[in-house]
Every structure is written in C-alpha cells, then in structure tokens.
Amino acid sequence: MPIVYKILGQVAPAATTDTPLYSVPSGGSALVSTVTITNRGSSAGTFRVRAAKSGEGTVANKQYIAFDTPIEANSFITLTLGLTLSASEALYVYGSTGDFSFNAFGQETTA
Numbered sequence: 725m726p727i728v729y730k731i732l733g734q735v736a737p738a739a740t741t742d743t744p745l746y747s748v749p750s751g752g753s754a755l756v757s758t759v760t761i762t763n764r765g766s767s768a769g770t771f772r773v774r775a776a777k778s779g780e781g782t783v784a785n786k787q788y789i790a791f792d793t794p795i796e797a798n799s800f801i802t803l804t805l806g807l808t809l810s811a812s813e814a815l816y817v818y819g820s821t822g823d824f825s826f827n828a829f830g831q832e833t834t835a
Contacts, residue, residue, distance in 0.1 A: 725833050732756060732828040733815070739822040742772075742783060746828045747814040751835035756807040756815060758829045762800040765823030770794050772819075773803065773826075778812035792820075 733746035748754045761771050774787040817826040
C-alpha cells in the first residue's frame with residue numbers, strides 16, 4: 725500500500741456552511757497531521773472543525789474537534805492533530821463568514 729504525503733484538501737466555504745474539507749477514498753486511510761484555518765477578513769470570526777465516521781449522515785456534537793473557536797481578523801490558526809481516518813470518513817469545516825480558508829495536510833494510504 726503506497727503512502728503519499730500531500731495536501732489532503734483546501735476549501736474556502738460560503739459563510740455558515742458545513743463543508744467537506746477531505747474525504748478518505750474507498751479502500752484507503754489517512755493521517756491528517758495539520759489543519760490551518762485562515763481568516764482573510766477584516767473582522768474577527770469563529771470556525772468549526774469536525775470528523776465524521778462513515779455512515780454518520782447527520783451532524784452530531786461528538787464529532788467536533790473545534791466548535792465556534794474565535795479567530796482574529798487577518799490571522800491564522802494551526803491545529804496539529806495526528807487525526808486518523810479510514811475509508812469514507814471525512815473532515816468538515818465551517819466559518820462564521822465567507823472569509824475563511826481551510827487547508828489539511830497529511831498522508832494518504834491507498835490500496
């Protein structure tokens with residue numbers, strides 16, 4: 725099984741929209757080492773990050789890694805996670821405004 729180190733996902737979601745940042749491909753697994761959150765706007769805001777198991781179709785409180793975490797204007801936060809995900813599991817993000825960028829870095833193992 726080859727391991728590839730890469731940018732796992734990048735999104736700039738619409739305001740207050742739960743958005744997939746990365747989904748593990750079928751038959752694979754991943755280690756999400758780092759997630760960066762950037763507030764490109766001129767006002768402070770909040771963000772959310774959650775991990776969902778395969779088959780969990782609805783958002784649940786137990787999934788949140790960060791919830792309504794404050795971030796200042798024109799700044800960024802780095803989360804060092806070491807988050808392991810298996811096939812069809814996913815990482816989702818949310819920003820209080822449309823001025824957020826999210827990036828996930830790590831390794832992906834494929835069959």
